[in-house]
Amino acid sequence: MPPTDLVGLELSGIGHRYRDKTVLHDIDLSVAPGEFVSFLGPSGVGKSTLLRIIAGLEQPTRGAVESTGDRSGGPMSRMMFQEDRLLPWRNVLDNVQLGTRHQRERAVELLNEVGLSGRETDWPSELSGGQRQRVALARALLHRPHVLLLDEPFGALDAITRVAMQQLLERVLAEQPRTVLLVTHDVEEALVLSDRVLLLTEQGITRDLRIGQARPRHRGDAQLAAWKEELLDGLLQADNALA
Numbered sequence: 029m030p031p032t033d034l035v036g037l038e039l040s041g042i043g044h045r046y047r048d049k050t051v052l053h054d055i056d057l058s059v060a061p062g063e064f065v066s067f068l069g070p071s072g073v074g075k076s077t078l079l080r081i082i083a084g085l086e087q088p089t090r091g092a093v094e095s096t097g098d099r100s101g102g103p104m105s106r107m108m109f110q111e112d113r114l115l116p117w118r119n120v121l122d123n124v125q126l127g128t129r130h131q132r133e134r135a136v137e138l139l140n141e142v143g144l145s146g147r148e149t150d151w152p153s154e155l156s157g158g159q160r161q162r163v164a165l166a167r168a169l170l171h172r173p174h175v176l177l178l179d180e181p182f183g184a185l186d187a188i189t190r191v192a193m194q195q196l197l198e199r200v201l202a203e204q205p206r207t208v209l210l211v212t213h214d215v216e217e218a219l220v221l222s223d224r225v226l227l228l229t230e231q232g233i234t235r236d237l238r239i240g241q242a243r244p245r246h247r248g249d250a251q252l253a254a255w256k257e258e259l260l261d262g263l264l265q266a267d268n269a270l271a
């Protein structure tokens with residue numbers, strides 16, 4: 029079924045202040061429906077704050093977030109974090125279905141898609157870190173949110189599991205395309221997964237790189253390697269400026 033429920037985002041003049049600290053200044057950004065956009069940036073620059081603002085969990089001090097496209101159907105967005113945030117007293121299936129008695133069939137289907145069929149009645153404590161994040165991904169997708177907001181979702185995983193999760197995310201998105209915003213510290217992860225990689229610094233979005241390459245991408249690709257070096261350089265400079 030072709031995706032007709034994809035929405036885009038228009039951020040205009042977003043600024044945010046926590047008590048005496050301003051973390052975001054005048055951020056303008058257009059995200060097209062179905063686009064996968066990653067944010068890189070030094071620690072503390074405000075990447076998570078921006079995702080929380082987009083999720084509606086934080087009210088920006090300035091500016092507005094608007095959506096474009098067909099917003100009927102599922103919820104606007106769902107977030108996924110570095111910690112899986114599973115409830116230890118609920119089994120795998122109940123964690124995916126959190127807050128609803130409906131959608132059991134879809135929850136089972138999603139568990140199958142993330143490679144966990146047969147584990148429905150296991151407890152979270154019986155799963156590995158990567159498996160727990162797969163449950164968290166299935167939970168985030170259950171209600172077909174228009175926008176998937178991923179805040180360092182694979183940050184706590186070992187290198188191999190991390191790559192496996194990136195590949196899983198690509199497969200799942202090929203099946204059911206979503207608009208995705210990803211915050212990551214892993215430059216390669218951003219380059220392999222995204223349509224656009226943004227560098228967020230104290231000066232705002234200082235780099236907006238469009239990765240035109242087909243997927244799945246080859247990690248050893250020379251162009252990706254050149255971009256990686258450029259982005260690492262930009263990160264280092266932004267980090268020095270922030271320190």
Ligand SMILES: Nc1ncnc2c1ncn2[C@@H]1O[C@H](COP(=O)(O)OP(=O)(O)OP(=O)(O)O)[C@@H](O)[C@H]1O
Pocket residue numbers: 046047051069070071072073074075076077078
């Ligand atoms: N609720 C809050 N109250 C006060 N200050 C906050 C709050 N949340 C975040 N901050 C501060 O705002 C700044 C930006 O935080 P944020 O978590 O958005 O940065 P980040 O770029 O995601 O960092 P990291 O990469 O380390 O996760 C930090 O200095 C942080 O201490």
